[in-house]
Amino acid sequence: MLTSFAQLRLAVMLVSAACLATICPVHGQQLSQEGLAQQATHHFLFDDFAKDRQTTFTGNGRDRGLKELTILTETHQIGDGDEILLPEGAERIAGLFRHFAFHGENLHRIAEVRVFPFSPDKAPPRSKQVEDFYRVQMPSIPLMDSTPSRMKMRFLMKQKNETCRIDDLVFIAQKAIPPQFDTIPYRDLGSEFPRDRVEIQLDTDHELSVGGTSRLQRDRWFRMHETPGTVDATFENWAAQRGFLTGRGAFKFNPGLTRSWGGSEVLQESKTQPGAADMSFFDRYDAGVRLRKAIPLYQEKPFACCFNDWPDFMSVPLVGRGTPQVEHFDDAAELAAALVAEQIKDAGYSAHWWEVKNESSVQSEWAHHWQESKGIDGWGLLADFHNRVAEAVHQRSPETQVGGPSSAYMQLQVKDFDLYRNQARFIEETRGHIDFFSHHFYENALMLGAHERRGLGYSNYLLGRYEAILDMLRAHMHKVDNVLPILITECGSLQNGRQPSDNWLRLYAWNAYLNKSMQRPDQIDLFVPFIFLHMSWNPNSGDAAFTPKTDRDRHRTIEDFDRTTVSHYFDLWSDFDGNRLPVDFQRDWLDVVAVHDGERISLAVTNMGGRQIAIDLSDVAQRVGASAATQTRLNYHRGQVVFEPEHSVDASKIPVDVNETTVIRLLLPQPLTPAGTLVMDRNYAHATAIKSDGQSKTFRINVTDAAHVKHAKLIVGVHRSGGITEPLAVQINGTPVSIDTGDADEFSEFFAPLDAAILPSLIQQENQIDIVAQPGTTITSVQLQTLRDAD
Numbered sequence: 001m002l003t004s005f006a007q008l009r010l011a012v013m014l015v016s017a018a019c020l021a022t023i024c025p026v027h028g029q030q031l032s033q034e035g036l037a038q039q040a041t042h043h044f045l046f047d048d049f050a051k052d053r054q055t056t057f058t059g060n061g062r063d064r065g066l067k068e069l070t071i072l073t074e075t076h077q078i079g080d081g082d083e084i085l086l087p088e089g090a091e092r093i094a095g096l097f098r099h100f101a102f103h104g105e106n107l108h109r110i111a112e113v114r115v116f117p118f119s120p121d122k123a124p125p126r127s128k129q130v131e132d133f134y135r136v137q138m139p140s141i142p143l144m145d146s147t148p149s150r151m152k153m154r155f156l157m158k159q160k161n162e163t164c165r166i167d168d169l170v171f172i173a174q175k176a177i178p179p180q181f182d183t184i185p186y187r188d189l190g191s192e193f194p195r196d197r198v199e200i201q202l203d204t205d206h207e208l209s210v211g212g213t214s215r216l217q218r219d220r221w222f223r224m225h226e227t228p229g230t231v232d233a234t235f236e237n238w239a240a241q242r243g244f245l246t247g248r249g250a251f252k253f254n255p256g257l258t259r260s261w262g263g264s265e266v267l268q269e270s271k272t273q274p275g276a277a278d279m280s281f282f283d284r285y286d287a288g289v290r291l292r293k294a295i296p297l298y299q300e301k302p303f304a305c306c307f308n309d310w311p312d313f314m315s316v317p318l319v320g321r322g323t324p325q326v327e328h329f330d331d332a333a334e335l336a337a338a339l340v341a342e343q344i345k346d347a348g349y350s351a352h353w354w355e356v357k358n359e360s361s362v363q364s365e366w367a368h369h370w371q372e373s374k375g376i377d378g379w380g381l382l383a384d385f386h387n388r389v390a391e392a393v394h395q396r397s398p399e400t401q402v403g404g405p406s407s408a409y410m411q412l413q414v415k416d417f418d419l420y421r422n423q424a425r426f427i428e429e430t431r432g433h434i435d436f437f438s439h440h441f442y443e444n445a446l447m448l449g450a451h452e453r454r455g456l457g458y459s460n461y462l463l464g465r466y467e468a469i470l471d472m473l474r475a476h477m478h479k480v481d482n483v484l485p486i487l488i489t490e491c492g493s494l495q496n497g498r499q500p501s502d503n504w505l506r507l508y509a510w511n512a513y514l515n516k517s518m519q520r521p522d523q524i525d526l527f528v529p530f531i532f533l534h535m536s537w538n539p540n541s542g543d544a545a546f547t548p549k550t551d552r553d554r555h556r557t558i559e560d561f562d563r564t565t566v567s568h569y570f571d572l573w574s575d576f577d578g579n580r581l582p583v584d585f586q587r588d589w590l591d592v593v594a595v596h597d598g599e600r601i602s603l604a605v606t607n608m609g610g611r612q613i614a615i616d617l618s619d620v621a622q623r624v625g626a627s628a629a630t631q632t633r634l635n636y637h638r639g640q641v642v643f644e645p646e647h648s649v650d651a652s653k654i655p656v657d658v659n660e661t662t663v664i665r666l667l668l669p670q671p672l673t674p675a676g677t678l679v680m681d682r683n684y685a686h687a688t689a690i691k692s693d694g695q696s697k698t699f700r701i702n703v704t705d706a707a708h709v710k711h712a713k714l715i716v717g718v719h720r721s722g723g724i725t726e727p728l729a730v731q732i733n734g735t736p737v738s739i740d741t742g743d744a745d746e747f748s749e750f751f752a753p754l755d756a757a758i759l760p761s762l763i764q765q766e767n768q769i770d771i772v773a774q775p776g777t778t779i780t781s782v783q784l785q786t787l788r789d790a791d
Contacts, residue, residue: 032639034499035186042181045069045093058176063457065176069097072169078110080157084169091151094118094138095497098174098445099127101135106164108318114154115139122537123156128364130318135172141497142540174445174494184449185501188637189658195614197653202594202601202620203582204672209679209790211522214579216595219301221518222573223247223528225490225543227305227351228294234558235533235546236295242574245301246294247528248489249351250358252309253335254322257281269313276331277311282338288347302352304438304489304526306406307336307389308365320367321358326381329388337392340400353401353487353526355438356389357382359408361422379422383429390433403436406489410439410461412469413719413751417689417778424476424688431482436525437473440490441466443509447493448501449659451589451610454747455723462512462608463589464752468717471753471781472688474523479686485525488517492530498542503565504636504659506531506542510569511634511661515591515606522682531569534561542566568643572634576602576663582678582787587613588742598671601626606661617666618652626651626666635660677790678710685769685782692773696729699769699782706765711787712758714739716771717780723747728754729772732762751780758784 031039046066056068071090076082094100108131112123119139128135141148157163207214224239227249236246257267265284270276291299309322310332316323324332336354343350360382363369369378382405390402405426412420427437443460447453450463461469470486477483491513493506510529517527534546539555545567548555555561578595585592589609595602601624607613621629629651633644637657646665649655656662685699703709714737718724724744730737739756769782 029187029192031183032186032500034501034639035183038186038499038501039181039183041092041096042177044089045096045177046179049087049089049093062178063176065173065178067173067176069093069171070168071100071171073167075104076166077163078155078157078166079163080160081154083152083154084166086151086153086169088150090171091117091148094151094171095141096173096177097138097171098494098496099135099137099172101128101133101170101172102166103133103168103170104164104166105132106162107131107134107166109157109159109162109164110134111156111158114156116152116154117149118142118151118540119538120154122539124538128319138171138496140538140541143498175447177446182446184452185446185505186639189449189452190610190612191657193611195612195653195655197616198585198587198590198613199616199619200592200603200605201584203584203678204596204601204620204624205674206582206676206678207674208580208582208787209677210519210580213521214677216518216577216580216593217521218243218577219245220521220525221514221527222576223303223526224545225249225528225530225532227290227303228298229290229292231533232557233293233295236298238558239533239570240295240297242570243577244570244573246298246303247526248304248306248353248487250306250308251339252322253307253339254309254311254315256309257285257339258311267311269311273331275314275325275328277314277335277338279334279338282342285342286346287339287342288345291343291347291349299347299349304353304355304487304528305351306355306358306489307339308358310335316367319364319370321365323357323365323367324385326368329385330392332385333388333392336389337396340393341396344397350397350400352399353403353436353438354393355406355487355489356386356402356404356434358406359440360405361407361419362409365408379425380429383426386426386430387433390430390435401435403434403438403484403487404430405438407439408442410441410469411459412472413778416691420472420689423473427473427476427482428480431480434484436485436487438487438489441488441513442490442492442494442530443505445493445495448505448508450608451658454743457748459749462509462516463747466513466516468719468751468753468780470520470523471684471715471717471783474682475684475686475688475781475783478684479688486523487526487528488513488524489526489528490530491528492543496542498540498564500565500636500640502542503641506566507569507634507641508636508659508661511572512591512606512608512659514573515593515604515661518593518604519591522680529569531566545570565641565643568634568641571643571645572632572661572663576604578602579674581674596672596674598673599668601666601668601672603664604661605656605664607656607658610658612655612657614652615654615656615664616652617654617664621651621666624666624672625669627669628667629654630665630667631655632663633660635662678787679790681786681788683784683786688781690779692775692777692779694772694775696770696772697779699771699779701767701769701782701784703763703765703767703784703786705788706763708788709760709763709786710789712760712763713755713785714758714769715753715755715781715783715785717751717753717782718744718773719749719751719778719780720774720776721749722776723750724754724774724777726774730756731770732758733764733767735762760786 054070124139314328360366546561578597581594591606
């Protein structure tokens with residue numbers, strides 16, 4: 001029976017009283033109110049709702065969890081507008097799952113599914129649709145003051161007179177839900193320990209040059225997932241006032257050109273060339289309507305966009321989100337080139353970077369990956385298609401940059417690095433054709449508290465895997481002489497919902513990825529987190545800075561919307577800018593970027609470790625004569641996401657909590673004028689993904705201007721299931737080097753860089769690094785990172 005809201009509230013109060021004794025395994029920590037409610041929902045799922053229903057569990061031991069739950073098994077004949085009522089209680093557990101899906105017959109006839117009460121007016125995105133299977137993303141769950149009404153689905157068919165058969169309804173989790181309730185997202189992690197003091201030193205006599213400049217180049221980093229003119233100018237002005245630019249969007253040929261909007265003409269198949277588009281459409285189509293509406297700043301600044309969903313008449317039926325058929329690759333390329341040229345003609349500009357196909361590394365986006373068991377080379381076709389689109393676009397719009405593969409699921413270690421080998425092939429086979437590579441990184445659902453999960457199967461990217469993967473890809477670019485910029489065109493969280501823990505996972509992911517990316521301006525040309533100003537197709541999304549006000553029917557300007565918690569992402573970074581300064585500290589799992597603008601020094605600090613820390617900048621503050629220290633915080637505290645505007649702090653003990661990214665400033669009485677510049681270089685060995693058999697492996701690295709190196713660091717990327725339980729034996733040019741493995745032995749799967757400072761006198765123009773690692777280890781990349789005086 002569905003528990004009433006009053007009963008649930010009483011249950012939460014009773015559970016709260018017993019929290020420390022029966023719920024919270026960590027002494028001194030108490031679950032938030034959200035955590036108590038989620039615990040009640042978790043118990044309801046496993047102890048009641050799922051008890052007599054078909055379930056699918058995956059994994060073993062601590063990794064075992066509920067992956068699929070069959071909600072309904074009755075067969076339904078469905079016509080346009082028909083509804084299916086879900087069992088009582090489905091509305092309570094829906095937010096725990098990432099997708100829902102149906103098995104049946106003629107499911108390709110479904111146009112969309114509306115979900116009541118969560119998304120009655122907007123259909124959530126479909127992720128897979130074939131004749132016998134239909135999968136949809138679970139809609140974002142709005143914040144509600146009372147128990148939601150009973151859940152039901154309404155079906156709209158592509159043709160009003162068509163029907164389909166549905167045999168079941170299944171809820172699917174993004175990451176398998178463990179039977180034991182997970183308290184990590186609902187606690188102030190590390191609060192049971194005293195803060196660890198961490199001293200940070202800055203070289204205020206030098207600026208730091210990376211990628212040819214010491215400027216932070218704010219335009220690269222502070223972006224949002226918007227294209228110019230998509231939202232009302234009041235939103236664009238709000239973001240621009242906080243120093244943010246449009247970053248990346250997507251253009252879906254279907255339905256963007258194939259559906260009539262307000263009676264407009266639609267793109268049709270050529271009558272004389274089956275499978276190709278009738279290009280005379282562009283003689284009458286105005287491609288600049290939205291772009292011309294953008295504020296002037298956004299019309300001037302370069303942004304990225306992504307082609308997707310080619311028209312049905314040239315695409316593989318049903319699967320792959322409009323994947324062009326091989327025989328129509330050139331037709332699809334010409335259509336893409338025509339769109340770009342038409343935007344430039346009609347609006348005066350288009351995206352500077354165009355990705356060829358969204359997330360084309362995965363089967364659900366690139367249909368030809370499905371055929372690899374039949375001997376079809378999906379990755380080879382993907383590279384070929386990228387080359388053809390690049391050639392077509394370059395012919396008509398020479399200044400436009402074209403690239404990809406806009407990768408998703410960057411678990412490159414899967415199948416003994418088979419996914420990495422696919423990416424490496426793509427780098428090789430697109431050489432001389434495309435202009436950049438692009439990738440997406442997301443923290444999975446239930447992945448708050450990365451460091452606390454290090455021995456519990458943590459498999460995402462923010463504990464070193466992000467850096468290790470980028471280093472592998474960069475090393476291979478150097479090996480095959482195809483070194484191109486990288487664009488991070490999406491990143492964030494796969495968590496549904498807008499509860500505090502959901503918002504915190506998004507914010508911590510956006511901020512941590514940003515801080516890590518800002519350290520690589522020599523590699524990354526654009527960084528775009530998955531945050532929108534507002535989402536008309538998913539208005540209650542947690543990825544939106546604004547949601548519609550409930551007291552009005554019309555929602556157009558920013559006055560018609562309410563700010564959300566995640567909108568404070570813009571406030572945290574609103575004026576972080578300046579010239580880079582060299583940073584030094586002795587702390588694992590810490591990221592720091594330091595800049596100065598003459599009158600102040602600003603530091604972005606991300607704490608990915610498991611302890612709350614106190615940053616000590618007192619030595620720097622004394623040395624530069626700082627008049628004050630300030631801090632801006634966006635953090636999770638006592639069950640809520642809390643934004644603290646800039647305020648004064650003690651420079652000797654600046655608090656940074658677990659997973660927090662904070663902006664710290666030292667205010668200067670007079671302008672800082674560093675006398676010199678240090679240049680950072682990353683020098684890679686060409687060998688990557690080298691499996692260890694316990695014997696010595698040799699890597700060779702050339703270093704230009706070796707005689708002028710002032711500081712050096714050896715960085716070794718390593719992967720091993722079960723963690724690194726034996727030390728690495730390393731020599732550089734015959735001299736032993738000690739690499740501290742830290743807590744790498746505590747990981748159920750370690751995949752991150754390890755590093756050691758190297759005496760500059762050891763660095764030669766040609767260097768030999770010999771590494772002995774325990775069996776089962778893969779040495780993913782090796783590099784020498786150096787600092788030298790600018791010429």
